[in-house]
Amino acid sequence: MVQSSRWTARAISGLVLAVLTASGGFVHAGSTPAEKCAIAKSKAATKKIAAKMKCWQKAMATGAPSADMACLMAAETKFDTAIQKAEAKGGCVSTGEEMRIESVADKCVSSIVSVTPTVTCQAATLTCHCGSITTNIIQACGAASPRDCTSVRNEAAQNCALNGQPTDDCQALSCTDACTGQPCGGGCPSPSADCGGFCVDTSTDRQNCGSCGHLCLPTEVCSSGGCVCQSPNALCCATICFCADLQTNPNNCGSCGNVCTSGVCSGGVCQ
Numbered sequence: 001m002v003q004s005s006r007w008t009a010r011a012i013s014g015l016v017l018a019v020l021t022a023s024g025g026f027v028h029a030g031s032t033p034a035e036k037c038a039i040a041k042s043k044a045a046t047k048k049i050a051a052k053m054k055c056w057q058k059a060m061a062t063g064a065p066s067a068d069m070a071c072l073m074a075a076e077t078k079f080d081t082a083i084q085k086a087e088a089k090g091g092c093v094s095t096g097e098e099m100r101i102e103s104v105a106d107k108c109v110s111s112i113v114s115v116t117p118t119v120t121c122q123a124a125t126l127t128c129h130c131g132s133i134t135t136n137i138i139q140a141c142g143a144a145s146p147r148d149c150t151s152v153r154n155e156a157a158q159n160c161a162l163n164g165q166p167t168d169d170c171q172a173l174s175c176t177d178a179c180t181g182q183p184c185g186g187g188c189p190s191p192s193a194d195c196g197g198f199c200v201d202t203s204t205d206r207q208n209c210g211s212c213g214h215l216c217l218p219t220e221v222c223s224s225g226g227c228v229c230q231s232p233n234a235l236c237c238a239t240i241c242f243c244a245d246l247q248t249n250p251n252n253c254g255s256c257g258n259v260c261t262s263g264v265c266s267g268g269v270c271q
Helices: 002-023 033-062 069-088 098-114 149-162 168-172
Strands: 124-130 133-137 175-177 192-195 198-201 220-223 226-229 233-237 241-245
Touching (some): 226 233
Antiparallel strands (some): 220 226
């Protein structure tokens, strides 16, 4: 009887384990609407990060300076759709936080890209300006004992200090590899950022606006590190925020939310 009981217990334990494995983990009975919404948003952010990283990985494999815009846009669209669906079901503790979640996800991608450069300096070169002093340190590709970027930057900064000039700019600049002509060694002049080994101006770059991989919509431009609507479009917010042409959009004619019953908007006036 004891042996039989043990086998029964083992069988039940095996069945429970199989069910839990198939369901992806322990089941939380009666998850609240708020919990379901939070989980859905978390999954959307996780999938977006993974999708954007794949875009960057493809760029790294081909030596491209940035991830493909169509690839990044696909990740953005799927994320937007997932967040909208989660909030449409109701029960969310807060709504309209799509852009906030997006910003955190993009910074995660940016951080990973920044610490995984694809370019290694074979022979670092640097042109540095500090006050009225200009320092040029040039190495030939294939030099017998090439110096790295840290050594080159330190020499430039020392030259600035000897002439009574600030050294910050020289110590922050990215070096250029004499063999590839690409930035290397980390550190890019402000407002640029190191995106996968390339210095990108994140204040104006639509594919890396504010941070690496943060993509502006086709109707947006990147200004001062933020995506803004391109004239004559204006930012309108309902469930989500979007750029609308107030001159011709029948759902936002003349102003956001002004719907033309005729379905025709011309010059910002319903016809």
